[in-house]
Amino acid sequence: MAGHDLPEGFRYLPAYLDRPAQEALVEDVRAVVAAAPLYVPQMPKTGKPMSVRMTNCGSLGWVTDREGGYRYQERHPATGRPWPAIPAVLLQIWKDVSGYPAPPQACLVNFYDGDARMGLHQDRDERTFAAPVVSVSLGDQCLFRIGGTARGAPTRSFRLSSGDLVVLGGESRLSFHGVDRIFPGTSTLLRNGGRINLTLRRVDS
DNA sequence: TAGTAACC
DNA sequence: CGCG
DSSP, X not given: OOOOOOOTTEEEETTOSOHHHHHHHHHHHHHHHHHSOOBOOBOXXXXXXXXXXEEEEESOEEEOOTTTOSEEESBOTTTOOBOOXXXXXXXXXXXXXXXXXXXXXXXXXXXXXXXXXXXXXXXOOSSOOSXXXXXXXXXXXXXXEEOOSSTTXXXXXXXXXXXXXXXXXXXXXXXXXXXXXXXXXXXXXXXXXXXXXXXXXXXXX
């Protein structure tokens, strides 16, 4: 069977960041995590832990827990402090690829160990969908899956590698997407392995 | 339903 | 065992 078409507005920019740029960005992420420690997010209502560990930078961060559900908030749920600033390199990437006049408000940092996955979902907790979601991959490769704007629509899968960028704009802004698996040992960027995904978002128009 | 698991 |  031939593959399905990718959704309109979906852009895949392989090897967008070279190795030195990836290394510099990892240092920025380490600083973010030092100020805003990774935590285990919980599913709404059930409290089931997700397999990724998570933190944010920016004026707003995406969080989820049993009681409050999916939301954006100004402070780290464990420390109560404001999120650290989005690193300058990421602000520049957003300028270069988003086509949106205002800077990102949120940068979600997801850390995947070798067993972590992310089920098919939509990013729809923002108050505007006018801006794209820009995603940066660092570390081990993953199997990424993207479908349409309806839950049951056909999906396509492909590998994302360290330094790749994905832009979910246009119709693809509300496409279901997820991470089916990590391929451990496929990158030397992170000493202890794993994958980091950074997603830049605009929450308000 | 941003989770998990069984099944083909 | 990997993928859908």
